[in-house]
Structure formats: structure tokens, C-alpha cells
Amino acid sequence: DQQVKQNSPSLSVQEGRISILNCDYTNSMFDYFLWYKKYPAEGPTFLISISSIKDKNEDGRFTVFLNKSAKHLSLHIVPSQPGDSAVYFCAAPLTQGGSEKLVFGKGTKLTVNP
Amino acid sequence: DTGVSQNPRHKITKRGQNVTFRCDPISEHNRLYWYRQTLGQGPEFLTYFQNEAQLEKSRLLSDRFSAERPKGSFSTLEIQRTEQGDSAMYLCASKLGGIDTEAFFGQGTRLTVV
Numbered sequence: 001d002q003q004v005k006q007n008s009p010s011l012s013v014q015e016g017r018i019s020i021l022n023c024d025y026t027n028s029m030f031d032y033f034l035w036y037k038k039y040p041a042e043g044p045t046f047l048i049s050i051s052s053i054k055d056k057n058e059d060g061r062f063t064v065f066l067n068k069s070a071k072h073l074s075l076h077i078v079p080s081q082p083g084d085s086a087v088y089f090c091a092a093p094l095t096q097g098g099s100e101k102l103v104f105g106k107g108t109k110l111t112v113n114p
Numbered sequence: 115d116t117g118v119s120q121n122p123r124h125k126i127t128k129r130g131q132n133v134t135f136r137c138d139p140i141s142e143h144n145r146l147y148w149y150r151q152t153l154g155q156g157p158e159f160l161t162y163f164q165n166e167a168q169l170e171k172s173r174l175l176s177d178r179f180s181a182e183r184p185k186g187s188f189s190t191l192e193i194q195r196t197e198q199g200d201s202a203m204y205l206c207a208s209k210l211g212g213i214d215t216e217a218f219f220g221q222g223t224r225l226t227v228v
Binding site for chain 2: 004006009031032034036041042043044045046049051089091093095096097098099100101102103104105106107
């Protein structure tokens with residue numbers, strides 16, 4: 001049972017346009033969310049995060065929106081650049097009995113075409 | 115560079131052999147994680163250390179897998195009697211602090227079992 005879902009395996013956009021990557025979650029206990037970016041043959045790199053007490057967090061070209069009632073978040077990249085081409089993972093920390101781990105979606109592969 | 119370091123980057127082994135991977139976390143980070151990623155999937159949690167204590171081990175880890183973090187510093191992940199299904203990218207991550215901080219990932223060890 002996937003607690004974090006990224007239903008679009010891939011997305012292709014033109015350079016300069018907006019990229020919107022979506023993520024849905026099922027566990028209402030999640031109260032913090034992160035986006036990671038991953039290039040081939042490298043580990044994931046942290047991009048941006050959002051706490052459940054906010055509905056928006058912005059960092060340069062990257063903005064994450066959170067809709068708690070819909071259990072949905074999205075990552076907006078504007079303007080998109082060819083160097084943004086990568087796989088993007090949505091993740092949420094899950095705490096259980098003194099332990100903590102990240103639960104990841106399956107990722108969305110973004111291709112930004114020049 | 116004081117990021118998370120993993121060795122080796124690549125490992126090809128014959129089925130039935132034992133392999134060991136090493137992770138050197140960011141020095142002041144007390145939390146260390148191992149994840150496994152296969153094609154088309156997001157990283158899946160394997161195990162979690164807080165200092166030297168292993169606080170959680172995923173059901174994904176069979177008896178053939180063991181992880182250690184002596185003295186709360188570097189960590190090793192050993193797989194005994196490797197199987198073809200063990201082929202994956204093994205990722206190590208570390209962090210300092212609670213649920214609302216990001217984890218930093220190493221570049222991973224790509225294991226191929228032939």
C-alpha cells in the first residue's frame with residue numbers, strides 16, 4: 001500500500017515554461033513533506049520542503065503547495081530549465097515507536113526540452 | 115567535501131557471494147539510514163540507526179542482510195549469499211535533528227548480482 005503516490009511517471013515541458021509535479025498521500029499523520037531530485041547514477045538531493053502548518057513554500061524557481069484537505073501537494077518549477085531534467089521524488093517522514101524513516105513516491109521523470 | 119560518502123560505487127558479484135558496503139555519514143549527524151532503490155521505484159527504507167543503536171529494521175531485510183554502526187560513526191551493510199533479486203542501488207542517508215529536517219543522501223552503491 002503506497003502511502004505516497006506520484007501518479008505521473010513522466011512529464012515533458014519546454015524550456016521557460018512551468019513544470020508542475022503532483023503528489024498524493026494517504027496517511028493523515030504526515031505533517032512534513034520533502035521533494036528530492038535525482039540524476040542518474042547519483043543519490044537523491046534535497047530540493048524543498050513544507051510543513052503541514054503552511055500551504056505554500058517558495059525557494060527561488062521552486063514552489064511547493066500543500067492542500068491538506070485533499071491530501072495533495074505539488075511542486076512548481078518556473079521557469080523550467082534543461083538542467084532541471086531529473087527524477088523528482090515526493091517524500092514524507094513516518095515516525096513509529098521511536099523510529100523515523102522517509103516514505104517515498106515512485107517518482108516523476110521530468111524532461112525539459114530546449 | 116563533507117557530504118555522505120558510500121563505497122564502493124559499483125559492485126558486481128556472483129550469486130551466492132557475500133558483499134559489504136560502507137557508508138560514512140556527515141560527521142555530526144547522529145541518524146543514519148539505509149534505503150534500496152530498484153528501477154521505477156522510489157527509495158525503500160531498509161534500516162535506521164540513531165547513534166550506534168539500530169532502532170528499526172524493515173521487513174524487506176531478510177536474515178541475509180545485516181547492518182552495523184559501530185561507535186555511531188560509519189555504517190556497513192552486508193548481504194550474505196547474494197541473490198539476483200538483491201540487484202539494486204543501495205543508498206545511505208544521514209541527518210541531524212528531528213522530523214522537520216532533511217536527510218542527506220550519498221551517491222549510492224550499485225549492486226549487480228550475476
